[in-house]
Amino acid sequence: MTRIPAFRRSALRVLRGALIVAFVTVFCYRAQLGAASTALLLLAAVVLQSVDCSFPEAAVISVLATASLDYFFTDPLFSFRVTGPLEGITLACLLSITLLITRIQSRYRTEARESKLQRANMEGLYKVSQELLALAPPTAAGPALLKPFLSAFDVAGACLFDAATLESHTAGACHGDLETKTRECFISGKNASFPELGIVVQLLRARTKIYGAIGFEGLHNARAAAPALAALAVAALERTRAFRSATSAAVQAEAETLRSAILDALAHEFKTPLATILTAAGGLRAGGSAMAEQAELAEMIETEAARLGDLTTRLLRLARVDQEELKPRMLPTDAAELAKRSIRRYSKLWPDRKISFHNLEEVSDVRVDPELIGLAISQLVENACRYSWPDTKVRIELGTQDDMAAVTVWNAGPPIPEGERELIFDRFYRGTEARLSAPGSGLGLYVARKIARAHGGDLALLSDNPDEVGFRLTLPLSAGEVSGAEREL
Numbered sequence: 001m002t003r004i005p006a007f008r009r010s011a012l013r014v015l016r017g018a019l020i021v022a023f024v025t026v027f028c029y030r031a032q033l034g035a036a037s038t039a040l041l042l043l044a045a046v047v048l049q050s051v052d053c054s055f056p057e058a059a060v061i062s063v064l065a066t067a068s069l070d071y072f073f074t075d076p077l078f079s080f081r082v083t084g085p086l087e088g089i090t091l092a093c094l095l096s097i098t099l100l101i102t103r104i105q106s107r108y109r110t111e112a113r114e115s116k117l118q119r120a121n122m123e124g125l126y127k128v129s130q131e132l133l134a135l136a137p138p139t140a141a142g143p144a145l146l147k148p149f150l151s152a153f154d155v156a157g158a159c160l161f162d163a164a165t166l167e168s169h170t171a172g173a174c175h176g177d178l179e180t181k182t183r184e185c186f187i188s189g190k191n192a193s194f195p196e197l198g199i200v201v202q203l204l205r206a207r208t209k210i211y212g213a214i215g216f217e218g219l220h221n222a223r224a225a226a227p228a229l230a231a232l233a234v235a236a237l238e239r240t241r242a243f244r245s246a247t248s249a250a251v252q253a254e255a256e257t258l259r260s261a262i263l264d265a266l267a268h269e270f271k272t273p274l275a276t277i278l279t280a281a282g283g284l285r286a287g288g289s290a291m292a293e294q295a296e297l298a299e300m301i302e303t304e305a306a307r308l309g310d311l312t313t314r315l316l317r318l319a320r321v322d323q324e325e326l327k328p329r330m331l332p333t334d335a336a337e338l339a340k341r342s343i344r345r346y347s348k349l350w351p352d353r354k355i356s357f358h359n360l361e362e363v364s365d366v367r368v369d370p371e372l373i374g375l376a377i378s379q380l381v382e383n384a385c386r387y388s389w390p391d392t393k394v395r396i397e398l399g400t401q402d403d404m405a406a407v408t409v410w411n412a413g414p415p416i417p418e419g420e421r422e423l424i425f426d427r428f429y430r431g432t433e434a435r436l437s438a439p440g441s442g443l444g445l446y447v448a449r450k451i452a453r454a455h456g457g458d459l460a461l462l463s464d465n466p467d468e469v470g471f472r473l474t475l476p477l478s479a480g481e482v483s484g485a486e487r488e489l
Contacts, residue, residue: 010057017049017061025068035073039094042069050102058102066095118224127152128229132236145236146171149216149229156198156218160233161186163204163212164241174217182215193222202230204237211237277305328369328454335366335405335475338374339396342381346394350385353394360399366475368455373475376448376459377407380471383444384411387469404457404474413469421461425449448473 024045028038042065050058070080131148146158150172157174159182161167168179178199185192185201189210192201200222201215214233219225336359343355384394388411395410416424420431428442449459452473462470 013053013057014060018064020045020049021065021068025072029072038073039069043094043098046098047101050105055103055106059099062095062098069094124152128232132232143169143171153219155216159215161212163210178215178217182213186213200226202226204230204234206234206238328372330367331370332365333368333370335363336398338377339398339407342378346381346385352390353385355394358397360397363398363405366405368475372451376451376473379444379448380409384409388413403477405477407473408470410468410470
């Protein structure tokens with residue numbers, strides 16, 4: 001239906017040109033002008049006619065003008081034969097000049113039309129960029145992001161497929177299958193165009209990352225405009241996500257500051273009454289006036305208060321290690337003594353666990369931060385006692401592995417599922433069995449591995465023995481390895 005009016009317009013322009021050539025021919029014939037004068041008038045007529053004609057239309061009119069000059073003004077008259085070289089040159093010059101001029105005019109009109117279209121595209125892109133910048137970053141996504149494209153380029157509809165959420169957002173009146181085509185384009189990873197539907201789809205790509213895809217229906221000059229519009233959409237999405245990341249980082253920083261303040265307050269609030277309880281219990285027990293039962297109760301109060309104070313100190317220390325960047329203060333330390341210290345402590349706290357120590361090899365002193373490594377070993381022993389079955393053994397082994405000192409803690413308890421063996425080292429993660437069997441914060445293994453890696457070692461779960469659960473803490477032995485472990489993490 002669109003080709004018939006275009007063909008009619010072209011036919012009318014050719015007819016108009018033919019009438020102009022006929023008018024010039026009649027005028028020159030009656031005025032008895034020569035071939036040269038007539039050729040100049042016909043040339044002027046063809047040039048004027050070609051101002052709004054396409055090159056094929058102007059070429060047809062040029063041929064008609066040359067034929068008219070040959071038939072009515074060159075010898076022999078009323079014939080299309082050419083007898084003299086001068087007449088032939090005249091006809092050839094007329095035809096070639098008219099074709100050349102019409103070609104130049106046609107190219108000029110095409111370039112002018114493209115320039116006008118590019119200028120309109122630039123104005124539209126500028127308008128879109130201004131409207132996108134005016135959007136508040138949290139709302140510059142989904143339908144809100146598409147509205148500037150609709151208003152600036154007068155497209156029928158637009159669709160955005162967001163790779164982050166795997167959701168499609170549309171705006172405008174989409175008559176074709178725009179949403180489906182946009183999603184298919186993202187899945188295929190290629191730009192696509194559907195001229196029969198008036199749809200063009202562009203991937204939203206920034207460097208090597210694909211943010212999604214954007215499709216337009218009814219976009220004029222889609223080949224030039226679509227890539228630029230996609231680039232603006234990518235910039236808007238990156239701006240939105242950068243804003244969200246910055247906001248999240250600010251919230252996390254504020255939460256860490258608040259947590260630090262709460263920890264300090266808790267430390268003070270717990271330590272002060274515990275010190276008072278310890279002092280009072282010690283005074284009752286040392287007074288000598290209390291009965292045996294009261295003295296025993298006072299000793300129990302003193303012991304449990306000391307235990308609670310120690311537990312509070314450890315929990316606060318764990319929380320601070322989780323929060324801070326570790327800077328180990330390296331000192332020559334006896335690894336066996338650190339392990340035995342934990343054994344003495346947890347043997348009292350868990351009397352129904354048979355905790356033993358085995359020095360498998362003579363391990364020389366390691367250069368570590370004794371406070372941090374002591375905290376890591378204590379965490380492993382406490383976990384072994386907490387998650388083992390009653391009246392079972394907890395075994396601590398000290399040896400070497402691959403030029404590293406290795407402290408391995410074994411306990412008989414429920415196995416850790418294969419899918420959770422790496423997750424248990426994540427911050428605040430607690431395994432399925434752990435959540436059911438004992439309370440905890442999910443920080444212990446995370447902090448212990450963080451301490452080990454700060455020293456240049458590691459903490460790993462051992463799954464070779466199906467009847468036991470083991471964790472191995474490795475620390476470098478040699479001076480070269482130790483010097484590399486002292487860097488800040």
